[in-house]
Amino acid sequence: MSKITPRTLQGFDDRHGDEMVIRNYVKDVWEKIFQKFGYSAIETPSLEYCEILTGKYGEEEKLIYHFKDHGDRQVALRYDQTVPLARYVTQHRNLIAFPFKRYEISRVWRADAARKGRRREFYQCDIDIVGTESTMADAEILQVLYEGFKILGLPEHKILLNHRKLISGFVQSLKIPENKEIEVYRAIDKFDKVGILGVEKELKDRGVPQSAIPKIIEFISASEKNNKEMIDELEKLVKGNELGEKGIRELREILEICEFAEIPKETIIISPRLVRGLDYYTDAVFEVVLEGWPGSFAGGGRYAGLCSRFSNENINATGVAVGFEPLCMLIAERKMGPENISPADVFIVLFSNEMKKDVLDLAQKLRKAGLRVQIAYEASKLGKQFQYADKLKIPKVIIMGPDEKKEGICVVKDMGSGEQKEVALGEIVKLFALYR
Amino acid sequence: MSKITPRTLQGFDDRHGDEMVIRNYVKDVWEKIFQKFGYSAIETPSLEYCEILTGKYGEEEKLIYHFKDHGDRQVALRYDQTVPLARYVTQHRNLIAFPFKRYEISRVWRADAARKGRRREFYQCDIDIVGTESTMADAEILQVLYEGFKILGLPEHKILLNHRKLISGFVQSLKIPENKEIEVYRAIDKFDKVGILGVEKELKDRGVPQSAIPKIIEFISASEKNNKEMIDELEKLVKGNELGEKGIRELREILEICEFAEIPKETIIISPRLVRGLDYYTDAVFEVVLEGWPGSFAGGGRYAGLCSRFSNENINATGVAVGFEPLCMLIAERKMGPENISPADVFIVLFSNEMKKDVLDLAQKLRKAGLRVQIAYEASKLGKQFQYADKLKIPKVIIMGPDEKKEGICVVKDMGSGEQKEVALGEIVKLFALYR
Known part of the structure; x- marks a missing residue:
């Protein structure tokens, strides 16, 4: 009989040996921390009705794996764990006690161009707190991040923090047309890739009024000595704007709670240019970075309309996705994982x-x-x-x-x-x- | 905007609450035991090239989810964890130290008719020892099963044990044509569903020579007081047949090692009618049952040709699949899971x-x-x-x-x-x- 060549699909890897030991270690650390903060495990299916998953990710939607199943239904492999969470919360609405705190560490699939560190099958590691508007919840997410990165041996991590209503209020105060607001976010979001001049160009290209551009650049360039001064400075820029002032107020609350929770002052950095690309964030946004490493190791924020695709009810949520894959790569590269990588003692x-x-x-x-x-x-x-x-x-x-x-x-x-x-x-x- | 009805596909369930607590508990118990015996975790991808997975499962093959991916490749969601293991072992042949002991507890997919206890997405929980013919390895699998079921609070479980070469030798000694041998297995395998008369009919229908049938019925009806007597009895039936004698010898070895490992004598039961449907078993086969519960809670055995689809090399393996899903259902029904099912203390x-x-x-x-x-x-x-x-x-x-x-x-x-x-x-x- 002719033999079949044993091989895996590009972007789909076997995990084993040292790599698997590190992956399980990182997973265990986060799982234990999530549990210590009272998060419940849930699991949603790998396959969903296609219409549940589509219509949310914009351009990226073409990356969803979808096909007709044996019953001729259009089905799709999940692209992330957030849309399934929204579906879950709406579907089980009557069983859930709010605030609902869940974690999920599992596989998602994207038919992306395979390149280093980018797989077509990979893990996401998410927590969300659903059904409360309290800044205590946002601050708790930051506390969970701080505890996790500390235990992993990365106490030097920084948590960048911003507020969508602060940017929004600022943009409104510049009298920018409402439909251009999202363009401002998208331009600012490119800062890490294109720098300040690049953002300026982006703003122009996206049709943001010329008069507003220098002010936006000033806003995102603000870099005061400490968070208190930074917030005071930003407060001046949104004075009198209701949204902006709400943003400032909530940032102050979150910082105060983080101080109560004994997160070191230098860990959290107010960053007016942090946007987090996804359009659905509405309030606090945050991101974990490590000096000397590109990209972020966690990203999240608050979104008012978690379930808006499935229900008219307004359900507020705040949460974060830990970058499980880049984190495992970093731990491997720095050899910060368990010492004994053997299957036995x-x-x-x-x-x-x-x-x-x-x-x-x-x-x-x-x-x-x-x-x-x-x-x-x-x-x-x-x-x-x-x-x-x-x-x-x-x-x-x-x-x-x-x-x-x-x-x-x-x-x-x-x-x-x-x-x-x-x-x-x-x-x-x-x-x-x-x-x- | 019109809302999308939040719902899951039939056979694909959200797991949460008590159920999730029990699932994680059962998973942890097995994972810890596998690790104590020195098994390594590996993970193979959810999606494989279709040709890797097909041509192995016979009739069942139509249950495989398959589709064309974005690169027009025929791909399939894995149907079990054993064919991917065979692919894995062949592909990474040169990296692996044999005996290779691995565990994997993960999702598999089958487009089965959805009914109670049968899901289209479910977990399998497998260990295998690859690359040794030693009966020490078979006995270790039984020891792992015994320890696991004991810790889960099911010390009363029974491990049924048989040997394919014993049946094979016996069938040969009856001068049944070689191509009918598999039909004998298939008929015997139906015993639990159809009883002794049913097996008799099956044998007839499958064209097994009439003269052999009473002897086969005698063989599978053997029920001596204890394993020693049972083996002595079966030995008489295969006297002089090389295969049959090898089966007898190995069963004796396995029983002796299990005794050394202090598995209680009453836990293991030599069962001449245990076949384990899958055609690929070649030596010891075993199954865990619980009195008063239909079906089995684990099943496995030794198969000489693990990698035969991918390589000419003869790689021997022994292993077991713990019935993760029925076990979780039993633990839930008997309320044998953790007492505190809350997300917090x-x-x-x-x-x-x-x-x-x-x-x-x-x-x-x-x-x-x-x-x-x-x-x-x-x-x-x-x-x-x-x-x-x-x-x-x-x-x-x-x-x-x-x-x-x-x-x-x-x-x-x-x-x-x-x-x-x-x-x-x-x-x-x-x-x-x-x-x-």
Whole structure:
């Protein structure tokens, strides 16, 4: 029979080895933090009716995987976890106690041009608080981010913070036509890619009135010494505008709550040019960045119309997507993941077939003490067994032959240093408990 | 704008609330056990080239979701995790140290007729040991199953055990034509559904020689007092047949190793009529059943030709699929899951806005002590805040107003009993550490 060439689709990768260890570690860190803050896990399906997912992502919509299923229904693989959340909240409206706090860490699919760090199947890691307008909720999202990045060993991260109503109020005060407001956002949003001159050009190209442009540039260039002065400065620019003043008020509230929550002052930075591209944000917006690394490691904000596609009810939500994929890449590149990337803490050699029972006994004792234990299945040459443990990077190997058994001992070899020592069988569990 | 009706596709469900808590609990139990035995996590993609997945599942193949992607490639959502494993092992052949032990707990898709307990998107929970022929590996799979079901509170489960070579040898000794051998398996496999008379009829219908049928019925009806006697009895039936004797020898080895591993004797039952429908098993086969529950809760075995579709190399594997979905249903129905199904251990009321800092401080202290803590975002009426905590089934609520703060205390309410008590703020972490 002719053989099929084993291969994966471009942008769809097998995850294994070190990479998988790091991915599971990063996932566990966030999952534990989300749980500590009282977020519930939910899972929405991979496939949805096509019409549920489309009509929301604009240009990007062409990246949605869609097809006709066996019942001739148009179905699609989810593009993100936010539209399914909106569908979920509306559909289960009567079961949900608001504020509803959920997390979801799962796969999404986009038929994107595959390039480094951009996969067609990847994970999103989201939390949202649905059904409250309180700035306490926005501040909690920032607190969760701060705690997470700290635990991952990235306490130097910065959380950029801005408010859509602040920009909106400012733009209104410039008497820019309402339909051009979104163009201002889109132009500002390009700052990281095109710089200040680029934004100026973008504004022109997008038909923003010439008279307003220098003022917009001044607004997004504001860079005061600290957040307090920055807000005072921005406040002057929106004085008398209701929206703008609401933005300023909420930013002050969020900063105060973050201070109460003991987030270091230098972690949060008011950034008037932070827009977050997505059109649906309406209030606070935020983003996590790391000096020396391009792009962001988390992004989110508040959106008043979460469920507007499905319902007339106005449901407010605030949330964030942690950039799971770039974060895993950074942790891998900086070697900040778990030290032991092996599938086991200890490997037990099978010296000869009559040692099977002893090996199984010892393995089980060590497992009960919390260790991850692999045993040899075949009494092959010892060298071969060591080689295997070494290839898997298992840090310790236990050898026990009939002679050792008679003496009530075994030999523990440290695979890093090569050092071997004899240990009484009665002491072995205690010894390994120290390595856990 | 007209609204879209929020709904899910049939067979694709949102998972949330109690159900999600139970699913995560069952997943964690297995994941931890797999890790204790030294299995590595891998993840293969959801989408594969269609030709990778097809040509293996026979009739069932029509259930595969497949479509043309944006690059006009025929792609398919994976139907199980075993064919992708075979593809993975062949593709990464040179990176893998054998024996290769992997686990994967993830989604698969089948366009099946949706009915109770049968979803179009569901989880599979698999382990496999690839690249060894040792019966130590088969026995380890049984040990993992035993440990898992025990921890889940189902120590009464039974592991049925048989050997394909035993049946094969027996069938050969009956001089049944080679092409009818598979028909014998298929007929025996129907026993649970059709009973002994049904199997007899199946054998006839499938063209198995009339002379062999009574002997086959005798073989699958064997029910000796214990495994030792059963194997002795079966041994007589295959005496002199090489395959059959190999089956007997391996069954004895596996039973001996399971005894060494202290699996209770009554847990494993030699069952000559266990076939496991899938055609690819070649040696030991096994299945976990629970008295009083239809179907099986795990099934697996050894297959010599894991990678035969992709390579000429003969790669042996043994493994099991835990029935994640039926197991979750059973745990839910018997209420054997975690007691606290709430998203938090404690809820802290916001008495008034000036208490924000105190609430945030206390919440963070409790989180550091390992508790899952939700706080109120709005200083609404206390009754409303209690109602919310109650709806989420959070077991304890903490109330702290300015008066309590002055006295250095807070009030802890047990939501089950309604009992309230005053606790010194300095003692609260210690008190809650007891509830963990």
